[in-house]
Amino acid sequence: MSEVNKNKVEETQNTTVDVPANPAQDHVAESAIAKTAPKEVAASPTATTYITTLLANIMDDFIQVNEGLDLDFVYMGSWLVINKKGQFYEKDDESVNYGDHIDVIVGQGEKRWSLWGLQNSPEDGQLIVAEREKADAEERLTAWLLEHPEAAERYSVNDLELRYIAFVVPVEAVAENLNDSDVLPRVYLMSFSPTATISWGKYTMGVYQGKYKNIGIKARTGVASVVTRLSTKEMKGKDPSISWLGVEFEAMGMFNPDEYTK
Numbered sequence: 001m002s003e004v005n006k007n008k009v010e011e012t013q014n015t016t017v018d019v020p021a022n023p024a025q026d027h028v029a030e031s032a033i034a035k036t037a038p039k040e041v042a043a044s045p046t047a048t049t050y051i052t053t054l055l056a057n058i059m060d061d062f063i064q065v066n067e068g069l070d071l072d073f074v075y076m077g078s079w080l081v082i083n084k085k086g087q088f089y090e091k092d093d094e095s096v097n098y099g100d101h102i103d104v105i106v107g108q109g110e111k112r113w114s115l116w117g118l119q120n121s122p123e124d125g126q127l128i129v130a131e132r133e134k135a136d137a138e139e140r141l142t143a144w145l146l147e148h149p150e151a152a153e154r155y156s157v158n159d160l161e162l163r164y165i166a167f168v169v170p171v172e173a174v175a176e177n178l179n180d181s182d183v184l185p186r187v188y189l190m191s192f193s194p195t196a197t198i199s200w201g202k203y204t205m206g207v208y209q210g211k212y213k214n215i216g217i218k219a220r221t222g223v224a225s226v227v228t229r230l231s232t233k234e235m236k237g238k239d240p241s242i243s244w245l246g247v248e249f250e251a252m253g254m255f256n257p258d259e260y261t262k
Helices: 003-013 023-035 037-042 050-065 134-147 149-153 171-179 194-208
Strands: 080-082 088-090 093-099 101-116 127-131 161-170 188-192 226-236 243-254
Touching: 050 101, 050 161, 080 188, 093 101, 101 134, 101 171, 127 134, 134 149, 161 171, 161 194, 188 194, 194 226, 194 243
Parallel strands: none
Antiparallel strands: 080 088, 088 093, 101 127, 101 161, 101 226, 161 188, 226 243
């Protein structure tokens, strides 16, 4: 496979892949969230802290109730993915489909050295590696390849990419959580491709610099306080014959939790 075609396949695949769910782990995480996170956050739903506090409560409590088990929320979480039609949907439940755009608050993010299963491979849709440090990612991949020697022809440490993992909350999920404390907050993870990661960085800088002040978003505003619309679009490289499904970012206005209460 040529390097150009390989990049094309990986670019498209990594906007659509996901981690197979483990029902037992999902149950543990949901129980932890139900006990503390929604009620604590709802007590003080300010625009600048609501989502970041919500995410911190969920992840901190998940780690606390599973103390000593060395679990990683990135490997356990639910993923928002994109199908070939350019629609955002919940990988664990394909009936939850948001169409070709979705309004969210991105409350947290981090870069990880990642490797996703290639399209049409036995690992299609699998998050193989997602580590903060490159050395840890190489060690994890090496161990995985020892367990799956048949995959050595498909993957190597040279395939590891530094990708942005975003923690997103749909605005409609905010309404559900604020109006009913028994409803578990819907938090998704998304893996941005290298090109989407660059676009995301430019978007956040645009918000900070006041690009959207015409819709009430002042300069020096952080994106965790903004409703962001994610939309899919066919992207083309310098070679017009090479295209992939990418993600665009647009600010829709300041996030105000009060607007989502009954």
